[in-house]
Amino acid sequence: MISSDKRYIIVFNGEIYNFHALRNLLLSEGYRFNSNSDTEVLLNLFSFKKEAMFDLLEGMYAFAIWDCKDERILIARDPFGIKPLYFSETSHSFYFASQVKALLVAKDIPAERNPAGYVGFYCLGHVPEPHTLYKQIKAFPPGEYMYIDRYGHKRNFIFCSIKDEIQKSGENARLNFNGNKEVLYEALSNTTRKHLISDVPLGVFLSAGLDSSTITAFSREHSADLITLTLGFSEYAGTENDESAIAIKTADYYQTRHHTIFISSNAFHENLDQFISAMDQPSIDGVNSFFICQAAAKAGLKVVLSGLGGDELFWGYPSFSQVPNMVQVFGWLQHFPKIGEWFRKMSLPFLGKVTSPKYAGLLELGGCWEGAYFLRRGLFMPWELDRFMEPKQVLEGWENLSLFQTMALHHRGINCAQLKVSSLEMNNYMRNQLLRDSDWASMAHSIELRVPFIDLPLLKTVIPFLVRNKIRNKKFLSEMPPKPLPGNVVNRRKTGFTVPFRDWFLMREGSANYRGLRGWADYIIKRFDG
Numbered sequence: 001m002i003s004s005d006k007r008y009i010i011v012f013n014g015e016i017y018n019f020h021a022l023r024n025l026l027l028s029e030g031y032r033f034n035s036n037s038d039t040e041v042l043l044n045l046f047s048f049k050k051e052a053m054f055d056l057l058e059g060m061y062a063f064a065i066w067d068c069k070d071e072r073i074l075i076a077r078d079p080f081g082i083k084p085l086y087f088s089e090t091s092h093s094f095y096f097a098s099q100v101k102a103l104l105v106a107k108d109i110p111a112e113r114n115p116a117g118y119v120g121f122y123c124l125g126h127v128p129e130p131h132t133l134y135k136q137i138k139a140f141p142p143g144e145y146m147y148i149d150r151y152g153h154k155r156n157f158i159f160c161s162i163k164d165e166i167q168k169s170g171e172n173a174r175l176n177f178n179g180n181k182e183v184l185y186e187a188l189s190n191t192t193r194k195h196l197i198s199d200v201p202l203g204v205f206l207s208a209g210l211d212s213s214t215i216t217a218f219s220r221e222h223s224a225d226l227i228t229l230t231l232g233f234s235e236y237a238g239t240e241n242d243e244s245a246i247a248i249k250t251a252d253y254y255q256t257r258h259h260t261i262f263i264s265s266n267a268f269h270e271n272l273d274q275f276i277s278a279m280d281q282p283s284i285d286g287v288n289s290f291f292i293c294q295a296a297a298k299a300g301l302k303v304v305l306s307g308l309g310g311d312e313l314f315w316g317y318p319s320f321s322q323v324p325n326m327v328q329v330f331g332w333l334q335h336f337p338k339i340g341e342w343f344r345k346m347s348l349p350f351l352g353k354v355t356s357p358k359y360a361g362l363l364e365l366g367g368c369w370e371g372a373y374f375l376r377r378g379l380f381m382p383w384e385l386d387r388f389m390e391p392k393q394v395l396e397g398w399e400n401l402s403l404f405q406t407m408a409l410h411h412r413g414i415n416c417a418q419l420k421v422s423s424l425e426m427n428n429y430m431r432n433q434l435l436r437d438s439d440w441a442s443m444a445h446s447i448e449l450r451v452p453f454i455d456l457p458l459l460k461t462v463i464p465f466l467v468r469n470k471i472r473n474k475k476f477l478s479e480m481p482p483k484p485l486p487g488n489v490v491n492r493r494k495t496g497f498t499v500p501f502r503d504w505f506l507m508r509e510g511s512a513n514y515r516g517l518r519g520w521a522d523y524i525i526k527r528f529d530g
Helices: 019-028 038-055 100-104 115-124 162-172 181-195 210-222 244-253 265-278 287-298 310-314 319-335 337-354 357-365 369-377 382-387 391-401 403-411 417-443 456-468 474-479 501-506 518-529
Strands: 008-016 059-067 072-077 086-089 094-097 144-149 154-158 202-205 227-233 257-263 303-305 448-450
Touching (some): 038 059, 038 072, 094 100, 115 382, 115 391, 162 403, 162 417, 181 210, 181 456, 202 210, 202 287, 210 310, 227 244, 244 257, 257 287, 287 417, 310 474, 319 337, 319 357, 319 369, 337 357, 369 403, 382 391, 403 417, 417 448
Parallel strands (some): 202 303
Antiparallel strands (some): 059 072, 072 144, 144 154
């Protein structure tokens, strides 16, 4: 879009949820509009506020604005990294795009393998930012903007750090804080309301869990006619992993128009090539997002709300207790690193045969926050990678990845143990895997996926509430909606959303000897390299 005075040109991916309020602000300042779009609001807001605009934006976004007068470009990405943004530089050009695959089309960007990207994938099941599988392509940091002039001179600025926001919000809990539930109710209601703004058909992904049920309950408050969708798997029918029965009851409870979609092994294999083709960067996740978005598209929806981010925000994962416990038990070993290394080398030949090789690293890694978190989220351990890569490539990749150093930055300075884990989860697993996979899986079916729990004003309200009230589980969420959640959702044991990979894939492909998703990871990376 081009501004009315022809000075600014924008390309924009995402949604600005408070654009109506920003539009009214700009109208009061004399700006005029030719459309009702948030894109035009961004253009005029930049004209009015320049980089101060970022303090006003609420939404998910990656955009670039070219200034025809000053001959420079601004590129920016939202604080949580909900929307992806990648870039590459050559001797004479600067490229940027919302997918790595788009940049690979440019003939002057070399597709040289990046060992750090491969090591990161094997270790975590995704490629950690800022790395990709290619040395010359990197992810643009979330919460930053950059100016580039026509000569290639660059200036980077941070306008928001989620780690810093978590730290400040935790510290605010000890100051003047109104910790009643009405404040939290308003924050949850507000984020849901603004994420529901749409001029196209909209629905909500509903599982048996607290997060999506809460989003459904608050969405029903603001919507007289709500569509909900649930994904089920034929192999799980009648087991504790079958979420469809409880989701149907929840949909009846809130009187939504509900759709349940069951996926079988045959459907998985029929769509496998399309699934791999849509995947922008290798990941062991995304299957559930791909199929539920496919179902949403068939149902005629264009926008869907997801409960993604609820576990990271409300301390719902086992990591919120397991990681602090590991650090407490093994912390003293940080003063004696040789003990942990010795235990790993001595125990690995035995432990690797009877259980996960991770256990060999408990004494060596479990005593520090980043090490304990890696043990909780890791896929393959660094000492296993010689099976897949040349030793020199592993060494180079691990060194350039700087995984533990980066993770240390994500929690350093935060005093509360649960907030440390929250920052680690949001800056790693959530952004690099869940958000990224949700983006390409939804875009593959022309669906816009929105995440009401991943919202900066909500984070600033929730964290002081959790810290001040010493809350340790998410059950309090059930009381937040005007119509509290049904008991079968509240009292259900947390299982996580699981996909029957071993039944669908690993046994058929001869990878049954791999533990967990390791065989799936090996298959995915081979498809990318193939």
